[in-house]
Structures are given as C-alpha cells and as structure tokens.
Amino acid sequence: TQLLEQSPQFLSIQEGENLTVYCNSSSVFSSLQWYRQEPGEGPVLLVTVVTGGEVKKLKRLTFQFGDARKDSSLHITAAQPGDTGLYLCAGGVGGGNKLTFGTGTQLKVEL
C-alpha cells in the first residue's frame, strides 16, 4: 500500500513568514501533484511535477520533486492570509488517474 505522509499536520503562522510543507513516501511515484482545498470545496490543482529533481515556481510558491521521486516539498515565501487552506500532495503511478493523497497540512496565516 502506497502512503504519503505530510508534515507538519498543522501550521499557524503570521503574515510575511516563510514555511515549508513536506510530503514523504517509501514508494516511487511517476508524478506528484499539489492541491489546495478550502472548506466546503474540492481541491484545486496548484502544480504537477513529473521529473526527479524538478523544481517549479508559481509566484511565491516553490515546489520540488525529490531526485528519487519519493518525496516532495512546497515552500511558501512571505505567506498571506489568502494562502490559508488545506494543502494536499498526491502521487500518481503509471498511466492511470488513480492518485494516492497525502495526509494533508492545514495552514492558517494570520494578520
């Protein structure tokens, strides 16, 4: 069974701080996706990484896929209240659309 562990589980920070969320597994994934989910809504795709060692930047968000394609990280620079939400990593294997989701990181950014 493939598992994706995220850390930390909860994170409460002040506006302007930096943070990193980790997503780790003992399994290899062919792709790794990050989503953000707000209460009462479905997850929204932020990024997909497919190559080991790949780094993608999306404004203040930086995503990295581990060299061995077993782990990933999400770094947010100068967090804003609008970044508040549940961050989920999800790993895919092979050509299908079945994803294994991580345990989630609940982020709260306060003024």
Add this chain to the structure above:
Amino acid sequence: KAGVTQTPRYLIKTRGQQVTLSCSPISGHRSVSWYQQTPGQGLQFLFEYFSETQRNKGNFPGRFSGRQFSNSRSEMNVSTLELGDSALYLCASSLYQGAYGYTFGSGTRLTVV
C-alpha cells in the same frame, strides 16, 4: 467554461438506504474519477471511468458502484448505507486517462443517520 458540477451538494440519508450521486465533467473531459474524503482517512480513491468503462477501482466494498454515460457524465451509487459512509464525495475530471492533474467538483456532502 463551466467547471465540474456535482449534484446534490448536500444529502441526508438513513442507514440501509441507497443513494445516487451525479457528476458532470468539464466539457471535453472524458475521464471521471471519484474520491471519498473523511476527517479520519483523508481522500481515498473510489474508481475511475473513461469511455464508459471502469479503468481503476479502489479498496471499497461492492456496495460502492459507479457508471459513466456516453456524454461522460458519471454517477456513483452506494447501497445499504452505513454510518461510516458519511463523507464528502468528490468527483474529478481530466481530459483523458493519464492526463496530469484533475479538476475537482465542490463535492456532495453525504450524512447517514
């Protein structure tokens, strides 16, 4: 363009009943997947449909079933509801099987009493 539409948004059912949830994918998207989200287990994969055929299935009992129609719309059915089936059921669509990245609907919140 319209997003993924799930109906109904909220549903309350009694133990032992059955329920059908509906999902209309983004126009042109042919792959539809279903997930169950609970506080304890997180997001768990139920099944995936592409071209009216189930392509992948998660580890859920046979009470959970689904289907996809020729217009790519999908339904999932849960029979003999149990209290533990209370969850947010999310539908997600993508262009084709293997396309990276889903677009999720807002989900159907099912409460079993």
